[in-house]
Amino acid sequence: MSITADSPSMTTQTTEALSFTNVGKRYGEGPFAMQGFDLQVSPGELVAIVGASGCGKSTVLRMIAGFESHSEGEITLDGNPVSSPGPDRGFVFQDYGLFPWLSVAENVELGPKQKGLPRAHRRDLVEQHLDLVGLGRVRDKYPHQLSGGMQQRVAIARVLANRPTVMLMDEPFGALDALTREQMQSDLSQIRRSVGTTVLFVTHSIEEAVRLADRVVIMTGGLSQGIPGHIRRIFDVTLGLDRDPTSVEFTDLERLISQEVHAQG
Amino acid sequence: MTALAPTASAEVREAPPRHEPAAPRRRRWSPRALLLALPVPIAVLVLWSLGVQFSWNLPFGIRMAQLPTPSQVGIRLADLFFGGLVPGPYSGDIWRHIWASLVRAGSGFALAAALAVPFGILLGRSRSVTQLFEPLINIVRPIPVTAWAPLALIVIGIGDRSAIFLVFLAAFFPMLISTSAAAAQVPPRLLEAAAMLGMKPWKRMILVVAPASVPGIFSGLRVGLGLAWALLVVGEMTGVNIGLGAMIMEGRVVSQIDLIMSGMIIIGILGVPL
Numbered sequence: 001m002s003i004t005a006d007s008p009s010m011t012t013q014t015t016e017a018l019s020f021t022n023v024g025k026r027y028g029e030g031p032f033a034m035q036g037f038d039l040q041v042s043p044g045e046l047v048a049i050v051g052a053s054g055c056g057k058s059t060v061l062r063m064i065a066g067f068e069s070h071s072e073g074e075i076t077l078d079g080n081p082v083s084s085p086g087p088d089r090g091f092v093f094q095d096y097g098l099f100p101w102l103s104v105a106e107n108v109e110l111g112p113k114q115k116g117l118p119r120a121h122r123r124d125l126v127e128q129h130l131d132l133v134g135l136g137r138v139r140d141k142y143p144h145q146l147s148g149g150m151q152q153r154v155a156i157a158r159v160l161a162n163r164p165t166v167m168l169m170d171e172p173f174g175a176l177d178a179l180t181r182e183q184m185q186s187d188l189s190q191i192r193r194s195v196g197t198t199v200l201f202v203t204h205s206i207e208e209a210v211r212l213a214d215r216v217v218i219m220t221g222g223l224s225q226g227i228p229g230h231i232r233r234i235f236d237v238t239l240g241l242d243r244d245p246t247s248v249e250f251t252d253l254e255r256l257i258s259q260e261v262h263a264q265g
Numbered sequence: 266m267t268a269l270a271p272t273a274s275a276e277v278r279e280a281p282p283r284h285e286p287a288a289p290r291r292r293r294w295s296p297r298a299l300l301l302a303l304p305v306p307i308a309v310l311v312l313w314s315l316g317v318q319f320s321w322n323l324p325f326g327i328r329m330a331q332l333p334t335p336s337q338v339g340i341r342l343a344d345l346f347f348g349g350l351v352p353g354p355y356s357g358d359i360w361r362h363i364w365a366s367l368v369r370a371g372s373g374f375a376l377a378a379a380l381a382v383p384f385g386i387l388l389g390r391s392r393s394v395t396q397l398f399e400p401l402i403n404i405v406r407p408i409p410v411t412a413w414a415p416l417a418l419i420v421i422g423i424g425d426r427s428a429i430f431l432v433f434l435a436a437f438f439p440m441l442i443s444t445s446a447a448a449a450q451v452p453p454r455l456l457e458a459a460a461m462l463g464m465k466p467w468k469r470m471i472l473v474v475a476p477a478s479v480p481g482i483f484s485g486l487r488v489g490l491g492l493a494w495a496l497l498v499v500g501e502m503t504g505v506n507i508g509l510g511a512m513i514m515e516g517r518v519v520s521q522i523d524l525i526m527s528g529m530i531i532i533g534i535l536g537v538p539l
Contacts, residue, residue, distance in 0.1 A: 065461055066460070067457050084460075085460035085461045087462055087463030091461040095454060097454040101476045110459075110462050110464070114463035114468075158462065159462075162463065
């Protein structure tokens with residue numbers, strides 16, 4: 001096992017799934033809430049972003065999604081600058097964001113429908129992705145009939161059915177109980193390996209980040225700190241596929257990251 | 266008023282409120298509830314009867330002596346429905362008037378709903394539409410329908426169209442306000458979800474905003490339907506010949522107070538389901 005800290009380094013952009021170059025964000029003419037954000041994410045990589053509240057980690061996701069604009073710099077997806085929201089950037093919300101008047105299958109079908117895919121193709125996509133998240137049995141239920149964990153699985157299936165370039169997850173398991181959360185984490189590892197999607201994952205939990213991510217990005221600053229939000233450090237996580245949160249290597253890395261998150265300045 | 270229900274729901278049929286928890290159940294009529302429902306109406310009838318008999322003068326200068334007794338009104342009501350008790354043009358002929366009123370209230374309401382719901386959604390979602398129309402709406406909305414009546418009589422003329430127009434006005438604004446408030450409160454999360462799934466902005470109005478606003482739209486439709494019915498009399502004061510409002514106006518002209526009160530009671534009872 002090795003823990004390497006690498007500074008955000010510039011590489012050739014064409015091989016990146018997702019790239020931030022000197023991205024900054026300010027609201028109106030106010031001070032910068034985020035500045036100098038540089039990050040490259042390779043195809044198939046899962047990058048977790050951790051940091052104190054208000055450091056702008058959710059804003060990073062929302063800027064990629066196109067829900068919020070960035071004030072300077074460039075965000076590119078497969079080399080193309082992003083602007084308005086689109087199906088190439090799927091978003092998994094903490095509060096699921098399912099359409100309560102649509103059944104589980106209809107929620108998953110919504111994306112493919114927007115693309116104008118034929119009915120048979122859509123049905124295949126729905127079946128395939130509901131199976132992927134283990135929810136084939138509840139396809140005709142409505143979201144309010146499902147537990148939080150199941151709703152979040154529907155939300156993941158709904159995003160993946162769109163075959164996005166990147167899946168953006170904003171504290172997706174934050175509202176779930178501990179047991180469900182652990183199950184979801186191990187399922188997510190499996191799902192993203194079988195699908196090969198690039199994932200950008202924002203979380204409060206350092207353990208969750210170490211458990212899931214190929215790299216952990218630590219953000220700091222933010223408007224309340226008086227300095228723009230920025231990346232403090234990036235850790236590579238080289239713990240292999242089956243990670244044991246009780247192992248020495250795991251807890252060492254967790255402690256290191258925790259120190260960085262809580263360090264001042 | 267059940268005849269109107271299909272028109273009301275047709276507006277929003279693409280979005281049945283399946284996600285809504287079941288509406289609060291109507292009270293079942295237990296024997297106890299039935300027993301408790303009786304004393305107050307009976308007391309009112311008794312007091313009314315006594316008041317007429319002894320010529321009570323009540324606050325507001327209400328002279329009870331002017332009123333017919335409850336039994337006179339009851340006889341008139343029976344005659345309106347079945348005929349043969351009070352000779353005259355209305356004997357046994359009430360169905361025609363009820364039907365005419367239902368059709369007018371229904372048309373005015375349906376027209377108002379058809380315009381208020383889509384316009385309300387736009388108003389709730391678009392800041393520029395709001396800025397364009399809000400001043401006008403705020404000025405026109407407080408004008409009571411009664412104040413429109415003389416203008417409608419002159420500009421539209423005597424007849425059905427005036428009546429329907431006035432009912433339309435009565436129902437339009439509550440439905441507009443309720444729909445636009447509901448549309449403005451659609452959780453932003455649902456619109457973000459639709460956007461990231463690739464849904465075009467105009468489609469989000471129909472496939473997200475409209476269904477998410479269904480509870481608000483329905484409560485607006487309900488209020489609108491109630492007002493449409495309540496303002497029917499005003500609408501029918503514009504010189505139409507058939508209709509419950511017209512009948513009441515005729516009762517005033519010929520000083521048949523039992524006819525007026527019968528019309529009021531029929532309007533009230535038909536309005537209960539609303």
